[in-house]
Amino acid sequence: MDRIDDMDSQSLDPSKVSTWLDNNPDFLHDYLKKLQIQRRRTSLLSDKSGLLLANFNTTCHKKYSTQDINFPEPLSSPNSNSSKLAKYSSPNSNPSSLKSLPLFLNSTSLNPSFSEPNLPPINQSDQLEHENIKKQVSRDKFRQLSLYEKMYTLVKCLYQSLDLKTTCKKILNTVSLLLDADRCSLFLVVDENESETSEEEMNGIANGKVLVSVVFDAKSHSLNKFVKNYAFDSMDDGCGDDDDGEQIKIPYGKGIVGYVASTGESVNIPDAYNDPRFNATIDQKTGYKTKSILCLPILNENGQCIAVAEAINKIGDESELEENNNSEEFSFTKEDEEIFAKFMPFISIAIRNSNLYSQSQKEAQTNKVLLELATIVFDESASTVDHLVSRILFNSIFLLECENCQVILFNTNVSGKSNTGVVFPRRPSFQDINKYFDRVYELNYNDLKIDKNFSREILVKSKVPNFTIDSPELSIINTVSHSGEILNVQNAKDDIRFSHFAEMTNTQSFLCIPVTNCSDQVVALILACNKIKNSTLNYFSKSDINVAEAFALFCGIGIQNIMMYEKVVRAMNMQQVALDVLSYHVSSNQDEVDRLTKEEIPEAHELGLYSFFFDENTLDDIGTLKACISMFGELELVEKFNIPYDVLCRFFLTVKKNYRPVAYHNWRHGFNVMSAMFTIITTGQFKNVFNDLEILSLLIACICHDLDHRGTTNNFQIKIQSPLAKLYTTSTMEHHHFNQCIVILHNNVNNILTNLTSVQHSTAIDLIEKAILATDLALHFKHIDKFIEKSQSPTKAVFETTSDKELLLNILMTACDLSGGAKPWQCHYRLSQLVSSEFFSEGDLEKEKFKQEPIDSMNRSKSDKLPQMQIQFLQSVCVPMYHSLSLCNPLLMPMLDGCNSNIEQWQKLIQTQNDNKPNNEIN
Numbered sequence: 046m047d048r049i050d051d052m053d054s055q056s057l058d059p060s061k062v063s064t065w066l067d068n069n070p071d072f073l074h075d076y077l078k079k080l081q082i083q084r085r086r087t088s089l090l091s092d093k094s095g096l097l098l099a100n101f102n103t104t105c106h107k108k109y110s111t112q113d114i115n116f117p118e119p120l121s122s123p124n125s126n127s128s129k130l131a132k133y134s135s136p137n138s139n140p141s142s143l144k145s146l147p148l149f150l151n152s153t154s155l156n157p158s159f160s161e162p163n164l165p166p167i168n169q170s171d172q173l174e175h176e177n178i179k180k181q182v183s184r185d186k187f188r189q190l191s192l193y194e195k196m197y198t199l200v201k202c203l204y205q206s207l208d209l210k211t212t213c214k215k216i217l218n219t220v221s222l223l224l225d226a227d228r229c230s231l232f233l234v235v236d237e238n239e240s241e242t243s244e245e246e247m248n249g250i251a252n253g254k255v256l257v258s259v260v261f262d263a264k265s266h267s268l269n270k271f272v273k274n275y276a277f278d279s280m281d282d283g284c285g286d287d288d289d290g291e292q293i294k295i296p297y298g299k300g301i302v303g304y305v306a307s308t309g310e311s312v313n314i315p316d317a318y319n320d321p322r323f324n325a326t327i328d329q330k331t332g333y334k335t336k337s338i339l340c341l342p343i344l345n346e347n348g349q350c351i352a353v354a355e356a357i358n359k360i361g362d363e364s365e366l367e368e369n370n371n372s373e374e375f376s377f378t379k380e381d382e383e384i385f386a387k388f389m390p391f392i393s394i395a396i397r398n399s400n401l402y403s404q405s406q407k408e409a410q411t412n413k414v415l416l417e418l419a420t421i422v423f424d425e426s427a428s429t430v431d432h433l434v435s436r437i438l439f440n441s442i443f444l445l446e447c448e449n450c451q452v453i454l455f456n457t458n459v460s461g462k463s464n465t466g467v468v469f470p471r472r473p474s475f476q477d478i479n480k481y482f483d484r485v486y487e488l489n490y491n492d493l494k495i496d497k498n499f500s501r502e503i504l505v506k507s508k509v510p511n512f513t514i515d516s517p518e519l520s521i522i523n524t525v526s527h528s529g530e531i532l533n534v535q536n537a538k539d540d541i542r543f544s545h546f547a548e549m550t551n552t553q554s555f556l557c558i559p560v561t562n563c564s565d566q567v568v569a570l571i572l573a574c575n576k577i578k579n580s581t582l583n584y585f586s587k588s589d590i591n592v593a594e595a596f597a598l599f600c601g602i603g604i605q606n607i608m609m610y611e612k613v614v615r616a617m618n619m620q621q622v623a624l625d626v627l628s629y630h631v632s633s634n635q636d637e638v639d640r641l642t643k644e645e646i647p648e649a650h651e652l653g654l655y656s657f658f659f660d661e662n663t664l665d666d667i668g669t670l671k672a673c674i675s676m677f678g679e680l681e682l683v684e685k686f687n688i689p690y691d692v693l694c695r696f697f698l699t700v701k702k703n704y705r706p707v708a709y710h711n712w713r714h715g716f717n718v719m720s721a722m723f724t725i726i727t728t729g730q731f732k733n734v735f736n737d738l739e740i741l742s743l744l745i746a747c748i749c750h751d752l753d754h755r756g757t758t759n760n761f762q763i764k765i766q767s768p769l770a771k772l773y774t775t776s777t778m779e780h781h782h783f784n785q786c787i788v789i790l791h792n793n794v795n796n797i798l799t800n801l802t803s804v805q806h807s808t809a810i811d812l813i814e815k816a817i818l819a820t821d822l823a824l825h826f827k828h829i830d831k832f833i834e835k836s837q838s839p840t841k842a843v844f845e846t847t848s849d850k851e852l853l854l855n856i857l858m859t860a861c862d863l864s865g866g867a868k869p870w871q872c873h874y875r876l877s878q879l880v881s882s883e884f885f886s887e888g889d890l891e892k893e894k895f896k897q898e899p900i901d902s903m904n905r906s907k908s909d910k911l912p913q914m915q916i917q918f919l920q921s922v923c924v925p926m927y928h929s930l931s932l933c934n935p936l937l938m939p940m941l942d943g944c945n946s947n948i949e950q951w952q953k954l955i956q957t958q959n960d961n962k963p964n965n966e967i968n
Contacts, residue, residue: 200391209399213259216354216392223388224339224381226356232256232295232302233352233396236587254297256306256353257582293327300324301340306350311341311386315376339377341385343393352396354385404588407444411592414440415599430454430484433607435505437571437600438488444596445556445589447573448490453510453522454483454569454604457562482510490577517546518572525557526567531593532557535584550574554584558593562605569604571597624788632792633698641694646671649679654720655728657939660872661717666701669716673697673748676723680732682741687800696795700748703785707756708883709876719747721864725857729936734844734853738801742809743854745797746816747861749786754778757887759821765894776821783817812854819855820862822922828855829926836929853933860930860940866923867943870950881911912951912958919948 066073206212217229235257298307301322305312317323317335328335337359343352359375417436434452441450484507512519520543525532534540535554537547546552552574560569571593576583644667652672653659664672674693677683683693704712722743726732735743755762759777762770773780787810789795798806818824832852835841844853865876881902888903901907902914927941 207399207402209396209403210259212395212399216395217260220354220356220385220388223384224356224377225360225375226339226377227358227360228333229260229357230258230293230302230355231260231352232293232306232355233259234297234306234350235582254306256295256297256302258293258295301338302353302355305340305342305353309342309344309348309350311382312338313377313382314338314340337376339381339385341382341389343389343396345393345397351393354389354392356385407588407592411444411595414444415595430604430607430611431486431504431507433603434484434486434507435488437603438486438505439493441571441573441596442488442490442493444592445573445585446577447556447585448575448577450488450574451518451572452486452569453518453572454485455526455567456481456483457566457568478512478514479510482512484508485510517543517549520546521555521557521572522570525559525570529559529561529565529567531559531590531597533585533590556585556589556593558597560597560601560604562601568601568608571600631699631703631789632794633695633702637698638691638695641667641670641674641698642691644671646674646678649675649723649727654679654723657721657724657728657867657943658869658872659720659724660868661713661720662872662875666712669713670694670697670701673716673719676719676744680723680726680737680740680744682737682744685737686741686798688797689799692794692799693797696789696797697748699789699792699795700752703752703789705754705756707754708886709879710751710754710756710883715748715751717864718750718861719744721861722747722857725861725937729934731857731934734850738805738809739812739850739854742812743816743857745786745809746813746858749789749813750779750782750817750820750858750862752782752785752789754782756883757890759823761887761891764891776818776824779818779821783814786813786817815851816854816858819858822859825855825859825922828852828859829929832856833925833929836932841933856926856930860926863923863926864940866919866947867927867940868947869943870947873943873947874950877911877915881908909958912955916948916951916955919944919951924948 206215213231217231220226221229233256235255295303297303301312301314301317301320301324304310304322314320314323315337317338318325320338323335323338325335327333335357337357339356339359341354342350343354345351356377359377359381417440434454437452438450441447486505486507488505521532524542533556534543537543537552537555540547543555554576555572555574558571558573559567560571562568573585576585649655649672652664652668652675654672654676661669674697677688677693682688683690700715701712704710704715726735726740726743732740755778759770759779762777769781770777790798790810793799798809801809819828832855835849835852844850865873865880867873868876884903885905885908888899888905891897891899891903898904901910923944924941927937927944931938931941
């Protein structure tokens, strides 16, 4: 078969081409199918609707003539239908009948489309010829379509986009073609119950509803351009950039559009100026004269009006205008009304789908933003206020579709009335205006564009607040900070409260969102100004407010969390500075160290340190320091751990300096406990149980176990809710003692652990902590039962496992802490008086602060019961402990004997007191 491309284009006869195609339907079918795969290679037949297919024959006739071509013999086909094919190929056939061609599936869009012939590539001159042909398409072509074909065209127009504004533009362009209207507008019904409006506006709004122009006064030049480029795939390019002008808002029930929306009735007005409902304001502003109007309601599935479509000024084609010398005024007909009414359900569906799609997109974006904010909240260590606010600004602009957004952070520490929720005063003075603000951030929509893309990594730097008493923003700040409610102003220029702000900042509408903390205190404001130009509305809607409320909640949590984290970091830095200063001042001075290093250190046996009955009262303060050094030397700890001698001296001097001068829990008590541990280790021969590092740790724990003791118990600290009790909820004072020990050791001039390996250092610190916490009597009662059970077992003298050794450590620390109960009577009685004095002082504080009687052991008025209370304490606490220790190690029997001896002395004292009392008092 000869190819048609090989024929002389000047000799092609259209009638022969038609005849040949009639006789070869399979060829035509296969040829069109092949060209379907190569679609859109040229712009001649660019639309799937088939509207321009009418030009196919004309173009082929001009490009390929069949006058001098000898066609091959027609191919016979038993299934051919000549008459049917003739309709397709005849030059006189109705071009719209091409709609009957079989449908093929577009592999790229998966949308059904009519098969479209695609011509071979053409040169530039041919392209210009094709463009001229396209311009010949007029409204007549559209009029020639059947009602079904027009409806199909409209449906295709609607399903191609889910964007509301794009869909509305397509609707108006299609309606214009349907009705031959010069201009069209589409108004959506909007509920404004939740928004801020002035009293004048509310007077004209029924039930809070208004009609807002989505596309207003679409002009004929854009429609003509649409007709000339009537290919729906390119319609967005042809009409999408038209400026729709200022957005119009019409009160519900007012004017022709408002009447149609409120009544649900269609209106066809031949002469607008003769209708009392017509408002000529727009005509006066634009200079355009409205003549005829066709206005129909668009109803949803429930019969409610959701929009109003308005067509203005019926026009005719060029031939009709020439015949009437451009003087004839046209009006919309009954047929126009019927056609328009048939298309309303499709428009309603399109608007509804666009709204649903927009809402779902906004919900998805909102959820994404809230999730991102939640992530920032729980990832505070990697964030700062600048990072968080930058995210808030970025997401506010896209969630609320605004041109400008500010975040204003309040200084919540400036007001002493934080419980009121108000930080900013109603009438701030000029001098103190900026002290109420912490930081100010601002971001513009255009600032986000980098190479035509949006960057989420923009870090907005804060600005120092620089407000004056005349700053226009103060009116908004004052209103929102005191009300604590979202402020939505649709027309700021018409609101007397904010007209100055609108004029100074060129703001039409704004939305101000208060951000509160957990105490319902306004800590920040988010101020969004002016909707971006391509948004559906030019003011912030109810859905924007709903999004803003949820968004503000997360912002409040995030801002409070991040600011709290910054405060913690700042407090930690301040604490470190304070510790450095404290370490310097609590450390002993060099003169004291030099004097102590020059002192001669006596042997431990000379001081009586090996005896369980050693009395610290025989030594002065310098003597106690030399005794501490002697104990370290006797156990060879200085040599084994390479402790510098001057550092050792400074360590003991610093520890002594950090004990407060309270009655009992002072430096001498710490020294007593350390000497008792030395005696147990040496005389009790526990050197075989503990290694050198453990012995070093135990001695350090003993001398430091009551550092910075305030002369009160843990219970008292908890009752008064002291900072220590808030910092340490259990073993309050013991944790504080350990912390003070670490502060001293962290200072290099006092650190006797400086030459330990990292493993040794970690082990030593862990043992010191456990040993100091073990001096809490509340924990002792948890340990003693296990130890008594251990002392009665066959392995009572064996402490090889870690748990057994830790249990022994806990009991020995308590035994040394209470070793005063095992001292000789004179020493024991003196120490008992000191303990009672300290307890009575605490009782006096409780009585003064809480207005209630303290327990007997702390009640000064019950001092005569001291012997009975001492006997009870020794028998219930000390005797069981020392008895169990003596069972495990008989060398510790002197401690049990001393304790029992002191009980006897207390009993004698009670007997003496009773003998000296009158008989009536004894009875």
